[in-house]
Structures are given as C-alpha cells and as structure tokens.
Amino acid sequence: MNINIYQIDTSRDRKRICFFGLDEIKELTGVDTLNSGIYDKIFSGDVDCNNLEAVYRMFNTDHPAGYTGRSLSVSDVVEITDGDKKGFYFCDNIGFQKIDFDSSLCKDLTATEKLSVLLIQPGKASRMVEIPDTLDAMQELVGGYIEEYMPFDDEVAIIVNEEGKLKGLPPNRAIYAEKAETEIPSYAELKRIFMEAESVRKHLTAHITFTADSFKKEYSEQSRTYVVSSDNKAYWSKHLGLSIFGSCLDGTDQRVNLDKYMAEEHGGADGWKVEKCVLVSSEKEIADVIVGDFFIVKAPVDSEKYQSLTKDLEKKYSEKFKYPERFYRQNGEIKVHQIKPKERSDAR
Incomplete structure (x- = not known):
C-alpha cells in the first residue's frame, strides 16, 4: 500500500x-x-x-x-x-x-532530494535502497556518526559507522587488497625466492616472460608469458626432480615442461631467454573488515556531494557484496566463509 x-x-x-x-x-x-x-x-x-x-x-x-x-x-x-x-x-x-x-x-x-545507495547489512544480501540526501538519513542508516572509506579505484565511497569497531558491532564484509605484482630483477633471484618459500612449504606464483627472439614465430607478450608456481620439483630442496611446469597467460600453451626450453635451466645456449619475472599474489588478502550496517554511494572527486549509484556501479558492487560473510580464526589468521543460499531443487 x-x-x-x-x-x-x-x-x-x-x-x-x-x-x-x-x-x-x-x-x-x-x-x-x-x-x-x-x-x-x-x-x-x-x-x-x-x-x-x-x-x-x-x-x-x-x-x-x-x-x-x-x-x-x-x-x-x-x-x-x-x-x-x-x-x-x-x-x-x-x-x-x-x-x-x-x-x-x-x-x-x-x-528532499533522494539518493540511491547500496545497503549492506551483516547476515543479509546486499540491496538497493533510496534515502533522503541528508546527514540525518545517512546516520540513521549506519546507526551513528558516519565515516567515509574509499578503498576502490571507482568513484564510490563506503559509508560506515565511525565508532562501529569501538562499539563492537558485528563483522559484516571483508575488503580485500588488490592483487600485488612485484618485478624481480632476474630469474636467478626469482628461483632463490621460490626455493626459500618452498623450504617452509609456502607456495608462490610468478609470471615469467620470454624474449620475442627466443621463438621462430612471432608471439604476443601474453603468449610468451607463463604462469609458474614455486610448487615445482626444480624449486624443492634435496629433490632429484628438475621439472618446471607452466601455462601461458592466453591459454594457448598449457602445462609445458619449461625447464627443457629455458636457457637458464636445461634449454642450452639456444634456449628461451627470460625477459622479465613478476611475482604475483596468489591469494586474496584481507585488508580490512567492515562492521555493522554500511552503504555504498557514488562519490565524484570533483563534487562535494554524494550521488546515487549509476546502473553500472550498482551492478558491480551489488555483485561484489552480494552474499553475507562469516568470519572465524584459524591458526591465528582471520578467515572468511561466504554464505551462499542453497539452491532449491524445484527452482525453475
């Protein structure tokens, strides 16, 4: 009604x-x-x-x-x-x-003018709501004084209760750090890093790009770049195996035994030469955990006022924060379990 x-x-x-x-x-x-x-x-x-x-x-x-x-x-x-x-x-x-x-x-x-914002509450799926474009309405939505948080590249702001953690509000959603990429000066240095990581059973991932003149045909950089894990026998200490398996970024060359082709392994003088090595983070790392109710609103850098989320931003962040998350500790670290609704067998 x-x-x-x-x-x-x-x-x-x-x-x-x-x-x-x-x-x-x-x-x-x-x-x-x-x-x-x-x-x-x-x-x-x-x-x-x-x-x-x-x-x-x-x-x-x-x-x-x-x-x-x-x-x-x-x-x-x-x-x-x-x-x-x-x-x-x-x-x-x-x-x-x-x-x-x-x-x-x-x-x-x-x-009063209205704002369309994405509301995210603990234990609930994200949803769009319309609120008055007033400070009172924003404070009502988060249950206290507001604080702005802008961890993303898009012109959006997360609006939270500034005293949420002090008040012990329930954990809501995790914010994850962007995937880090670090260029390593040489393959020899990458190999050393890989072997140190494997000595403590920590698996790392890197992209190894080979020079264009390593090949008789012309290939794009993605085709010349292979994803390689430290979890290969060549990087295990006190192991007789020497294999290094990798797959190129564009998917055209999968599970290749690279040590047979690499000049710095067993490919010989005419083998593939390494152009660059980039260490990449293989797991999402939690940068922060937002507590209590919060909402996401458009926050243009050239404007002093918040604006309603555009349709593309609404879709992007509705999907990003769609499902509630449960937090727990394991081996001294905070872990996250996303709670997705069970699919009904009678769903059409």
Whole structure:
C-alpha cells in the first residue's frame, strides 16, 4: 500500500498536544478539528503492509531503511493514498480513527532530494535502497556518526559507522587488497625466492616472460608469458626432480615442461631467454573488515556531494557484496566463509 505519515513538529505545537489521544486533544484545544498546520509530512512511499496495524508495527519496531522520523505513536496521522481505505487516519490511544485532515497546511519534509545507495547489512544480501540526501538519513542508516572509506579505484565511497569497531558491532564484509605484482630483477633471484618459500612449504606464483627472439614465430607478450608456481620439483630442496611446469597467460600453451626450453635451466645456449619475472599474489588478502550496517554511494572527486549509484556501479558492487560473510580464526589468521543460499531443487 502507498502511504504518507505526518508527525507534529513540537516547535510549532503551542498547545502541547503531541502524543495525546484524539479526545484529549479536543478537550485541550476546545475544537473538534485537528490543526494540520503543526504537522510535517515525514514519510511518503510504498510499504509491504495490508492494514494500518501492520504499518504501526513497521514504523514502531522495524523502521524501513532511510526512515528518519520518530517511531509511529499516538497523535501521528497516516494517509492511505490508494485502494478502498483511502483517507487520513489518526493514531489514537487504541487503534486508528478516520479524520478530516488538510495536508496542504503541512510542511513537506519528504521533498528532499533522494539518493540511491547500496545497503549492506551483516547476515543479509546486499540491496538497493533510496534515502533522503541528508546527514540525518545517512546516520540513521549506519546507526551513528558516519565515516567515509574509499578503498576502490571507482568513484564510490563506503559509508560506515565511525565508532562501529569501538562499539563492537558485528563483522559484516571483508575488503580485500588488490592483487600485488612485484618485478624481480632476474630469474636467478626469482628461483632463490621460490626455493626459500618452498623450504617452509609456502607456495608462490610468478609470471615469467620470454624474449620475442627466443621463438621462430612471432608471439604476443601474453603468449610468451607463463604462469609458474614455486610448487615445482626444480624449486624443492634435496629433490632429484628438475621439472618446471607452466601455462601461458592466453591459454594457448598449457602445462609445458619449461625447464627443457629455458636457457637458464636445461634449454642450452639456444634456449628461451627470460625477459622479465613478476611475482604475483596468489591469494586474496584481507585488508580490512567492515562492521555493522554500511552503504555504498557514488562519490565524484570533483563534487562535494554524494550521488546515487549509476546502473553500472550498482551492478558491480551489488555483485561484489552480494552474499553475507562469516568470519572465524584459524591458526591465528582471520578467515572468511561466504554464505551462499542453497539452491532449491524445484527452482525453475
């Protein structure tokens, strides 16, 4: 149903009727009609409710995202704008009373510009919500003073509760460090790094690019670049094996025994010569864990105001933060388990 909610602005309430029932207000004011001029429209929109009692429960105990008014209470007015129950209803001491009400005399606080943001809550899938473009609405959404966090290359900001970690709010989502790439000065140095890593059973990954003149045909750099793991026998200490398996980046040459071709291994003087070696991180590393409710909004560098997420940013970050995450410790490190809903066998 579509509704509007009106609440008394206590600064204009000279007769102090806020939170009084309809009969009490009539006694205090001496008139039968409600003074609409002291009311503000503080909400307007569709709600998933079938009746006024459901509206009362929603706005009293489970506020919609972005709602900045008081909890629905006695003296508030709810307008139903569609259906056969269309009209104005006074929230009385018991139930609702249909009344005459001139909404044109009310101050409209819903006319504020809106922002479409991506809301992410612990244990829930991400979802788009619309909130007023006000500081109060943003603080309401995260449950306290806001803090801006911009870990991504896109012009987006994560808006969090600045005291979330101090207050012990529940872990929500992890932010991962970008994959690191470090150029190694020589293959000999890369080999030394690989052998040190394998001595403590830590597997590393590198991209080894061979020079164009190592080949009789012309190949692109991706075709000349092979992904190689330190988890190869040639990098294991005290091992008789010498094999080094790798696959080129474009997928055209898979599981090649490179040590037979490399000049610096067993390929001989006419073997493939190494042009460069780049060490790459093979696992996602947690850079931070965001706690409590937070949202993502567009934050152009040349603007002082936040903006609604564009469709492409909405799609990208809805997917990035789609599923809730569970955090646990293992061997002294924080680990993350993504919680995906089980697929139903009867799904179409």
